[in-house]
Amino acid sequence: METREADRLVPRDREILRDIIATYILSAEPVSSRSVAKQGRLGLSAATIRNVMADLEEWGYLVQPHTSAGRVPTPAAYHMFIESMMQARKLPARERRYIEENLASTPADADQLIGIASHLLSELSQQVSIVVAPALGDTVLKAVDFVPVAERKVLCVVVSQEGFVDNRVIETGEEIPRQELTRISNYLSENFAGHTLREIRDRLLRQMTEERLQVDSFLARTIDLAREGLALDSQPEVLVDGASALLARPELADIQRVRRMFEAFTDKARLVRMLNGCIQGGGVRVLIGDDSDLTSELDFSLVASSYRVGEQPLGTLGIFGPSRMEYQKIIPLVHYLGQALSRALSEGFAGAPAERWEKR
Amino acid sequence: METREADRLVPRDREILRDIIATYILSAEPVSSRSVAKQGRLGLSAATIRNVMADLEEWGYLVQPHTSAGRVPTPAAYHMFIESMMQARKLPARERRYIEENLASTPADADQLIGIASHLLSELSQQVSIVVAPALGDTVLKAVDFVPVAERKVLCVVVSQEGFVDNRVIETGEEIPRQELTRISNYLSENFAGHTLREIRDRLLRQMTEERLQVDSFLARTIDLAREGLALDSQPEVLVDGASALLARPELADIQRVRRMFEAFTDKARLVRMLNGCIQGGGVRVLIGDDSDLTSELDFSLVASSYRVGEQPLGTLGIFGPSRMEYQKIIPLVHYLGQALSRALSEGFAGAPAERWEKR
DNA sequence: GCTTAGCACTCTCGCGTGGAGAGTGCCAAC
DNA sequence: GTTGGCACTCTCCACGCGAGAGTGCTAAGC
Numbered sequence: 001m002e003t004r005e006a007d008r009l010v011p012r013d014r015e016i017l018r019d020i021i022a023t024y025i026l027s028a029e030p031v032s033s034r035s036v037a038k039q040g041r042l043g044l045s046a047a048t049i050r051n052v053m054a055d056l057e058e059w060g061y062l063v064q065p066h067t068s069a070g071r072v073p074t075p076a077a078y079h080m081f082i083e084s085m086m087q088a089r090k091l092p093a094r095e096r097r098y099i100e101e102n103l104a105s106t107p108a109d110a111d112q113l114i115g116i117a118s119h120l121l122s123e124l125s126q127q128v129s130i131v132v133a134p135a136l137g138d139t140v141l142k143a144v145d146f147v148p149v150a151e152r153k154v155l156c157v158v159v160s161q162e163g164f165v166d167n168r169v170i171e172t173g174e175e176i177p178r179q180e181l182t183r184i185s186n187y188l189s190e191n192f193a194g195h196t197l198r199e200i201r202d203r204l205l206r207q208m209t210e211e212r213l214q215v216d217s218f219l220a221r222t223i224d225l226a227r228e229g230l231a232l233d234s235q236p237e238v239l240v241d242g243a244s245a246l247l248a249r250p251e252l253a254d255i256q257r258v259r260r261m262f263e264a265f266t267d268k269a270r271l272v273r274m275l276n277g278c279i280q281g282g283g284v285r286v287l288i289g290d291d292s293d294l295t296s297e298l299d300f301s302l303v304a305s306s307y308r309v310g311e312q313p314l315g316t317l318g319i320f321g322p323s324r325m326e327y328q329k330i331i332p333l334v335h336y337l338g339q340a341l342s343r344a345l346s347e348g349f350a351g352a353p354a355e356r357w358e359k360r
Numbered sequence: 361m362e363t364r365e366a367d368r369l370v371p372r373d374r375e376i377l378r379d380i381i382a383t384y385i386l387s388a389e390p391v392s393s394r395s396v397a398k399q400g401r402l403g404l405s406a407a408t409i410r411n412v413m414a415d416l417e418e419w420g421y422l423v424q425p426h427t428s429a430g431r432v433p434t435p436a437a438y439h440m441f442i443e444s445m446m447q448a449r450k451l452p453a454r455e456r457r458y459i460e461e462n463l464a465s466t467p468a469d470a471d472q473l474i475g476i477a478s479h480l481l482s483e484l485s486q487q488v489s490i491v492v493a494p495a496l497g498d499t500v501l502k503a504v505d506f507v508p509v510a511e512r513k514v515l516c517v518v519v520s521q522e523g524f525v526d527n528r529v530i531e532t533g534e535e536i537p538r539q540e541l542t543r544i545s546n547y548l549s550e551n552f553a554g555h556t557l558r559e560i561r562d563r564l565l566r567q568m569t570e571e572r573l574q575v576d577s578f579l580a581r582t583i584d585l586a587r588e589g590l591a592l593d594s595q596p597e598v599l600v601d602g603a604s605a606l607l608a609r610p611e612l613a614d615i616q617r618v619r620r621m622f623e624a625f626t627d628k629a630r631l632v633r634m635l636n637g638c639i640q641g642g643g644v645r646v647l648i649g650d651d652s653d654l655t656s657e658l659d660f661s662l663v664a665s666s667y668r669v670g671e672q673p674l675g676t677l678g679i680f681g682p683s684r685m686e687y688q689k690i691i692p693l694v695h696y697l698g699q700a701l702s703r704a705l706s707e708g709f710a711g712a713p714a715e716r717w718e719k720r
Numbered sequence: 721g722c723t724t725a726g727c728a729c730t731c732t733c734g735c736g737t738g739g740a741g742a743g744t745g746c747c748a749a750c
Numbered sequence: 751g752t753t754g755g756c757a758c759t760c761t762c763c764a765c766g767c768g769a770g771a772g773t774g775c776t777a778a779g780c
Contacts, residue, residue: 033743034742045754046743046753048751066760068742068744068760068761069742069760108529142509143509147519155525157505157507159515163509244619247622253615255613259607265604393773404724405723407723410774411722414773426731427729428732430771430773
């Protein structure tokens with residue numbers, strides 16, 4: 001019922017709501033009619049603004065913590081603010097430069113790179129950052145290598161085109177001589193580089209069932225090793241950074257809340273579900289309050305985006321913090337860092353050598 | 361001046377001090393003379409106990425938060441408690457079994473193993489656990505492998521006898537053909553398996569300077585790659601687990617303290633310094649309050665031990681929490697887990713295949 | 721000479737009270 | 751439609767007070 005009314009928000013109402021939200025984001029305290037009037041942007045008296053505020057409350061954009069307190073924006077208000085009331089500033093040149101410098105500096109592999117990204121995100125936002133590393137299956141193979149490490153154990157090293165390195169120890173039914181391991185890894189690298197691990201695995205499984213009996217022992221071994229070495233079961237890794245900066249914020253003065261927050265961070269699987277669930281398209285997505293169980297439980301918001309190489313989205317990255325957030329800064333930051341990370345992953349580790357590899 | 365007096369602690373004084381500490385550890389509240397008398401273990405009246413408590417305070421074992429509050433043990437009291445007043449219980453069979461099962465279960469490599477150890481430690485103690493992974497230089501080489509990943513980039517995979525796997529990307533001045541890489545890794549694995557990376561690096565450096573001009577190009581390349589691949593510069597990894605359980609404790613009702621705690625955890629280098637600084641000998645070491653800057657800053661204690669393979673200590677593990685700690689449980693736990701982890705590292709990944717490798 | 725009961729003293733903690741301040745809602749006037 | 755005025759409500763803080771807990775001291779008892 002309120003929505004119909006809400007659609008009628010006249011420009012002046014919007015201006016007032018905008019001021020209230022902007023003020024609250026900075027002050028963390030309920031905003032009074034008087035303080036809006038005092039800003040003087042609209043030349044209205046406190047009484048008039050009070051009337052508007054009463055309407056805005058009725059329409060679901062504001063709430064009062066108690067009678068005779070100022071008003072606080074609701075999630076609906078934040079949504080409207082983000083969509084049509086704020087001008088998303090460009091990320092300041094200083095911060096862009098800072099990001100570029102850091103991403104370009106040391107990283108030898110992609111895992112370090114996303115670690116740096118996570119740290120940048122929390123440092124520049126003073127909030128908690130969350131970065132989900134790619135699921136192994138989505139990465140594109142560049143090379144495989146097997147190193148014997150014990151009697152029937154082989155270390156399988158998988159290097160992806162994006163620069164991720166994964167290693168896992170697999171048990172082999174029988175002892176496999178070193179030369180054969182080399183042959184197998186050459187075979188796999190040459191034949192499958194350029195495909196995602198998921199594709200490779202599917203193809204191998206199909207081959208196995210189709211040609212079950214005709215395969216020679218070399219191919220059989222290869223398939224066995226590859227099946228184990230490229231298994232996709234593992235949970236994607238999640239990096240959480242910057243929790244201590246959050247503790248300075250007034251909304252976390254209550255220990256119980258802090259505790260629930262940390263418990264949420266411990267449950268990585270839930271984080272991954274939330275992050276990945278909210279990213280389908282390309283841009284930045286914002287979840288506020290009731291939008292998801294995690295954000296509603298803590299009265300937090302999540303600003304998330306994905307990073308990708310080419311068309312393939314690899315993982316997500318985002319910022320998690322109290323709903324009262326400087327969206328004008330945070331959204332461009334997440335957006336920019338998503339792109340910067342995508343760029344760094346595309347440029348830094350893949351490229352020319354991948355083709356060379358296939359030609360060997 | 362007090363110490364002389366303290367040496368005179370008669371058995372009854374010790375009994376009373378012991379009761380006070382034990383009570384305080386459980387209750388987290390200042391202990392009154394009356395509550396000690398009520399336990400009735402000594403058949404003394406509260407007044408008598410009061411007299412003793414006044415002495416104990418004078419000698420530096422107790423303090424009062426304010427006049428007319430009960431008394432609280434000082435770090436000196438905890439030290440005495442640990443050294444001669446508590447009977448360290450054996451770790452209950454249930455917990456031993458739990459530890460063994462978990463350590464024996466999944467782990468494919470040593471990094472996972474220490475992750476599990478860290479988790480066990482925090483879970484069983486309900487405190488924060490800290491585990492320092494081995495410095496790379498202290499591990500014993502089992503195999504080296506090089507995988508080309510880009511034009512002049514080679515991924516160097518180092519597998520240690522203990523089961524740790526480390527990989528880093530190194531830039532090579534020139535393109536090195538794949539066969540040569542294989543030769544180099546064979547050469548290194550065959551000649552150096554069984555030595556710590558530090559030894560190997562030193563030996564290579566010596567060789568390089570001694571035979572500077574006589575080395576052929578193969579050896580030169582080998583030395584170059586090994587020098588970079590086995591570089592020891594990296595900070596050891598630190599695992600911190602279980603922070604959220606700590607938040608339930610009454611001593612962390614104050615947010616400021618929580619914040620300082622998290623800031624301390626962020627400064628990994630400082631943690632490493634503290635942990636490693638306190639472990640020289642074999643057993644369990646306990647730092648309380650003023651013993652180190654980190655513990656005194658937070659009024660925390662650290663119970664730490666090392667884990668090792670053979671004689672070589674590899675890393676440290678410990679529990680960090682408010683000084684009021686159930687030392688009777690925590691100390692055996694840390695002790696046992698240090699041994700269990702040492703055992704798991706010795707058995708699980710090294711052993712027979714190491715020798716086989718050298719004979720190739 | 722050690723132990724203990726008794727007692728006065730001190731300090732914290734919880735609770736109610738009361739006033740100041742902030743903010744609202746409503747009404748009447750413009 | 752806007753605004754000044756005013757009564758009302760609610761929070762917050764300071765204050766005081768009494769209860770309770772615990773101590774230190776003293777004097778009496780074993």
